[in-house]
Amino acid sequence: MAENGIGVSVRRKEDKRYLIGKGNYTDDINVVGQTYAIFVRSPHAHATINGIELAAAETSAGVVAVFTGDDLAADGIGPLICGVTVTSDDGEPHRAPAHPALAQGKVNYVGDHVAIVIAETLAQAKDAAEKVEVDYGILPAVTDTGSAADEGQQQIHEAAPNNICFNWPLGDKEAVEAAFASAHKISRLDLINNRMVTNPIEPRAVLGEYNTGTEEITLHLTSQNPHLHRLVLSAFNQLAPEHKLRIVAPDVGGGFGAKIFIYAEELVVGWACRKVNRPVKWTSDRTEAFLSDAHGRDHVTSAEMALDKDGKFLALRVMTTANLGAYISTFGTMVPSYLYAFLFAGQYTTPLIYSEVKAVFTNTAPVDASRGAGRPEATFMLERLVDVAAADMGLDPVEIRRRNFIPVDAFPYQTPVVQCYDSGDYHAALDKALALADYDGFGARAEEAKTRGMLRGIGLSSYVEACGIAPSAAVGQLGAGIGLWESAQVRFNPTGNVQVFTGSHSSGQGHETTFAQLVTELLGVPIEDIEVIHGDTAKTQFGMGTYGSRSMAVGGVAIAKACEKLIAKGKKIAAHALEAAEGDIEFADGNFTIAGTDKAMSIAEVAFNAYVPHSYPEDLEPGFDENAFFDPLNFSFPGGTHICEVEIDPETGVVEIIKYSAVDDFGKLINPMIVEGQVHGGITHGVGQALLEACHYDSEGQLITASFMDYAMPRADNVPSFDIDYAPTDPPDNPLGVKGCGEAGAIGAPPAVINAITNALGVKHIDMPATPEKVWRAAQGAA
Template sequence: MTDTGIGASVRRKEDRRFTTGKGRYTDDIHRPGQAIGYFLRSPHAHANIKGIDTTAAKAAPGVVAVLTGADYAADGFGNPICGWTVTGKNGEGHIAPPHPTIAVDKVRQVGDAVALIVAETLDKAKDAAELVEVDYEELPAVVNIADALASGAPQIHAEAPGNLCFDWDIGDKAATEKAFSAAAHVTTLELVNNRLVPNAMEPRAAIGEYDSGSEEITLYTTSQNPHVARLVISAFVGLAPENKLRVIAPDVGGGFGSKIFIYPDEIAVAWAARKLDRPVKWTAERSESFLTDAHGRDHITKAELATDKDGRILGLRVATLANFGAYLSTFATAVPTYLYATLLSGQYAIPTIYAEVKGGFTNTSPVDAYRGAGRPEATYVVERLMERAARDLGIDPAEFRRRNFIGTDQFPYQTPVILNYDIGDYGASLDKALEMIDYGNFAGRRAASERNGKHRGIGFAAYIEACGIAPSAAVGSLGAGVGLWESAQVRFNPTGSVTVFTGSHSHGQGHETTFAQLICDRLGVPFESIEIVHGDTKEVPFGMGTYGSRSLAVGGTAIAKACTKIVDKGKKIAAHLMEAAVDDIEYKSGVFKVAGTDRQTTMAEVAFAAYVPHNFPEGVEPGLNESAFYDPLNFTFPAGTHIAEVEVDPATGTVDIVDWVAVDDFGNVINPMIVEGQVHGGIAQGIGQALLEGCVYDRETGQLLSGSYMDYAMPRADDLPNFRVGLTNTPCTHNELGVKGCGEAGAIAAPAALMNAITDAIGSEIDMPATQEKVWRAVQSRRMAAE
């Protein structure tokens, strides 16, 4: 290991520009002649639009245009799509009602865009927006998914009777019912997985620009996957063919999934720029982000676990209602199905599983992938159920898990719900976590807390996730509309520096550092001579972007494959330069050697020869510039154990997280510091979900009540403990780096670990977020029951 190669905690090279204000985000970009776009949004959750009068707004000072849904429809372009078809129990694909780019005759959520005002300044656009007269006929709204699927609920889309999008199942129903009928014990839990607002630090933004000479549209935007945006906007919206559409995602300040999706707003901005032949910029305000970013989670679940008399799991049965909001976002349908129910086996050898999911519409912001996307929901169900079952059965929760783990001799392990785990050692992570938290002395710590008038609890989450999304053929067979490979191009420059083009996209993950370490390791190039390029469809050949903890496992493997091609070609050049046979060339860390001799040449010399080929092997093309595409053979399966320890103040219900141990198996690790940072961030978000964050819509009016930081509680530093992080390692068996993915693990494990600790402390089950009042009431009712 070198100090900048694989395994080194190299400081992030991108942080210098981020911490000195030199990052270049979409809103930092100003195009010549740029006008400002502002969306007039619906104040109603559900209403018919009887008419829109834009006359006065159009005449207002500084207004360039006032564009409505009718204008958009008249131009004949398409609308945002949902790119994953889920086939229900009835054998039919899910119902996908249209999602108008700008509302035409109906609004279905607070925040639906009804007009795009383009003006010389933002203030002028806002002034004009106040002059647009929209005649709304209000309709009853429904925000809760159980309410929406009940009979008599307000009908949101004519195409989706009863607001049902699909009724889907997975697993073996008959075998599962049989297992339950043979069970010695059945543990049942009803759980709500609370809706979350993503809250990336940088709000969404877009600049559309049209060059009428070349007929090319450029869209600068806050995207996690610019090529996918280009594909959707070309193929489904039809604003421009792919060769005439350039999507640039410059520095992006956080995504957490919310910037995967192709939203109507960005499409409208690109359309307006083309229509007006003038650059148009729009940047969401924070309150707009709350209303229109795709939210996360929002499940209601009933889960049952059947066990035998020895505490061995016989079967698992799950029924979930998933809220999609007013419209289907880009990958909405996949999240509560193939990214959720396929993970319900957890780390356990469960003979049979049956899960049913109903997805439906409500008058709320769309729900789609949010850090973890389906896997946190699955882990939450499995791990709360495991904890509850252990308590019911009187078995130590660590022992109960260990008793049911998939053994190290059982890999590859075929679960009853599609996935095939390649490798893992769940006992190793559990053991390490138990040791780190000093589990043996927990009883003593609990007694000490009780003496101080506090209730202490400990909670586990032995999570697994599927990341490194995804084998294209596999996801294609499950309904995905795209392939999920990744591409890379590794280009030597004549003087030996390297430019790497990756189709993955960094919006906080540190790719510029991690990928450079990989290049450094494979090609022996100095760290500072490596440039990582991403986020521009005109520079990077192709890409599927960054989400699902896929960048290293898929994107990094593509880079490694391109490096192999570079080395293979380099051997031919080196052999020629050293007058040796290609088969005699040995390569290691940037040096080509003739086997058994002291003759050698470096990668830099080979690169120079490749571009100044005065003395070059016959039949070999000049240049040293290789591309690779990598389509993974399987998902990767990071797994581990998190243990949370809390103290609850019975007087107020305040939960103090006093310790947190996270032991994760991410396979091989390129940069331990970055990995630890990802774990910290993930846990912080998971704690936010469990303790603080609750997206609340008014059940009657459909208004978003938690629409700002005054009411939506984000986790802050003083809400969090010091995390103690450990690693175990079973290298992934099917990518050459042996890596798995670390971006989402914390958010997947943390909610279950924390809720299990809280319920252990207070002795009763509660839902997230475990607000102080909720905890206090649980303590009160338990105390009253005891009296």
């Protein structure tokens, strides 16, 4: 093992700049001649635009320009696109109503973009935006997910009759019906997966600059995937040719999915900076973030499990209505379909699964991927239903899981819902988690709590997720318009230090450290001589970015492949320099050695030699700099068991998490300290969904929870310290043996928390978030 290589909890290289206030986030960047933009947003959820009066705004102090959708359309810019096609049950592609970046005659949610006001100062832009007068013809709003497609509902888009985007069936309906007909027992559960706002603490921002000399647009923006932004903005939105568009995403203050998507503000600011020939900056405030960032989750589901007399799962049937919001966001169609129903097998051998997902439009902000994206919804449905089935069968929740787990020798395991799992040992993770949580001692703890008038509960969740989001062949078959490889370049400078260019992009995951650990392990260069460069399309050749826990599983492998190419090239150079046959050169610990001798060159010496090729033969190419792409054969499938223990005060309904234990299989860990941090954050995100977070629109489509005053984010006193361990397996499809860890906590936690609460209360179900009021009511009913 290299000193700071794979498996070492190396302190992060990026931390110092953040700790001394020298981080460089988009809003920290200011340029000469910069103007400020404010978006005029719809105050109504659903309305026609009968007219817009701009004169007062245009003549307001400091105003540079005011533009509306007509100006954007006149220049042929937009509309925004969705990247993944889902085929509806009529054989047609999903219904895709136009998504203009600035409204065209109609607004469809509160916060929808009507106009952009650009002024010399932010205050002047705000003042002028107040003076834009819009004549709205208010229409009834559709906000409720479950009834959005009902007969007689207000229609939102002409292109989407009954407000339906798609009806997507999966599985053998008749076979599942037959299994239900002959089942010993059928367990049923209706549930809601609560709508969340992703809320990275850095709000979105974009700074656009146009160079009249080079005719290049540069957008500094908050993105998890700068090359994807460039591709979509150029190929689909006609902002600029791809080679004349540079995207720079500097330090990104959290993403969790919300900064994947190509947003209206980014396109409009990019277009406007060329139009006014001045730099234009827009920074979201928090309420704008609530209104216009893509939201997450928002499902209404009915689920049923057919069981035999031994508690074995015979068949699963799931009917879900998923809210897509007013328009389809960049990956809006993919989240409640492929990222959701393909995970319905969970950790179990359920042989037959049938599901239908009805995706509906409503007059709410677009809904898209948010930490976990589809997989938390699948896991919550399944792990709650399994607990209900356990109660119905009179089995312990642990026992019913054990009886249905996919056995360790069954991998790779083909599920009935498309995915083929790479590896897993679900019993091992469960056993470890039970020990960590002292599951056997729970009864005594519950008795003790009772003497204090408290209700104690314990709940578990055994999840599996699909990570390392790729492979291109699979997503292409499913209707994705893009490939999902990753790319890397590893470049030695003549003085022996290394620059690693990656298409992955960190929004807090610590890539500058973990990727450097990988390179020090493979090439033997000291970690302090390795710099990871990301987030700039002018620096990194290509990339697909960071989401779906793919950075190490896909991007890391691309880096490793570039390192392999460097070693192969280095052998040629060393052979030439040492006057040996290439086949006699061995590479280990940063040195090229003639086998069986002590004649050697360090990799730094080889690098120098490669750039000073004074006597190279014709077939030896100078330079020490290699590119690689990696496109995996399969997703990776992390899994594990999380156990939550809660104590409830029946007098107040307040839930306290006493202990939280998580045992995960992420394959090999590159930096255990960083992995553990990802798990902590994911669990807390999941606890937020389970106990606190609810994005709520009223019946008129007003967002009631549009600030941190009204939307409860998890805070330090809402969670305990966590007990984390691992039960790793070796995924055969991943060359580095890694699986991905960024989303596991957010996937495993919600059902673990709710299962603990229902256990404490002795009730069948409680919807998230389990607020004190809901819990108190349930406690009163149960008492």
